[in-house]
Amino acid sequence: MRILVIEDQEDILQNIADYLQLQGHIVDCAQNGLGGLHLAVTLELDLIILDIMLPGMDGLTLCRKLRQEARVHTPVIFLTARDSLEDKLAGFKAGSDDYLVKPFALPELQARVEAVLRRSQFGQGQRLQVADLCFDLETLQVSRQGKSLKLSPIGLKLLEKLMKSSPHVVRRESLQDILWGDDVPDSDSLRSHIHLLRQSVDKPFAIHLIHTVHGIGYCLKADDDVI
Numbered sequence: 001m002r003i004l005v006i007e008d009q010e011d012i013l014q015n016i017a018d019y020l021q022l023q024g025h026i027v028d029c030a031q032n033g034l035g036g037l038h039l040a041v042t043l044e045l046d047l048i049i050l051d052i053m054l055p056g057m058d059g060l061t062l063c064r065k066l067r068q069e070a071r072v073h074t075p076v077i078f079l080t081a082r083d084s085l086e087d088k089l090a091g092f093k094a095g096s097d098d099y100l101v102k103p104f105a106l107p108e109l110q111a112r113v114e115a116v117l118r119r120s121q122f123g124q125g126q127r128l129q130v131a132d133l134c135f136d137l138e139t140l141q142v143s144r145q146g147k148s149l150k151l152s153p154i155g156l157k158l159l160e161k162l163m164k165s166s167p168h169v170v171r172r173e174s175l176q177d178i179l180w181g182d183d184v185p186d187s188d189s190l191r192s193h194i195h196l197l198r199q200s201v202d203k204p205f206a207i208h209l210i211h212t213v214h215g216i217g218y219c220l221k222a223d224d225d226v227i
Contacts, residue, residue: 001046002026006036008054019106033057040066042222045074052080060094067095071132071146075120077112128163131222135163154179155197167221169213
């Protein structure tokens with residue numbers, strides 16, 4: 001699992017990062033709110049561990065921006081020295097999934113990480129998300145930055161495969177098989193449908209998610225570094 005830790009106290013940050021890496025997680029780090037927000041929006045994360053008292057932007061504001069503006073629903077565990085009921089309620093209201101009071105034992109943090117990840121995975125069976133792009137597989141509703149997108153049935157099939165495979169490359173042959181089986185139309189058909197998908201998913205937005213890997217296929221990912 002890939003976890004982002006946003007904590008301004010370097011010793012605490014290092015202890016958490018080292019411990020989680022020993023548990024087998026990939027860990028990214030930030031020491032201020034603005035840097036943490038950037039990583040939270042651009043990286044493909046499974047969990048965010050977020051201190052409330054941060055320079056630049058506090059954790060409550062950061063979490064609200066993720067939920068309300070960026071439409072990022074990555075689970076969040078708050079870390080804080082504040083232990084009153086009002087503080088905990090403020091954290092949950094901002095969009096957190098759990099709340100751990102400092103000082104804490106690292107094994108307790110790991111237990112909470114595992115619990116939040118289990119709940120998140122259980123609830124995501126019908127919902128896909130890459131960066132600010134969301135796809136509800138049950139209702140077939142697609143949105144980006146909170147804006148509803150209209151896709152054709154073929155566009156929905158393409159998007160589902162690309163999102164499920166993200167950030168890995170999906171070969172042209174695999175996409176053609178999903179759409180047409182053995183009855184593949186002319187060679188430009190897939191390219192045409194990818195173009196239409198890009199018109200809806202990428203063209204109205206500053207950051208493009210769908211990338212062409214020339215001679216191989218396509219991938220959907222949040223950065224511009226194509227494999």
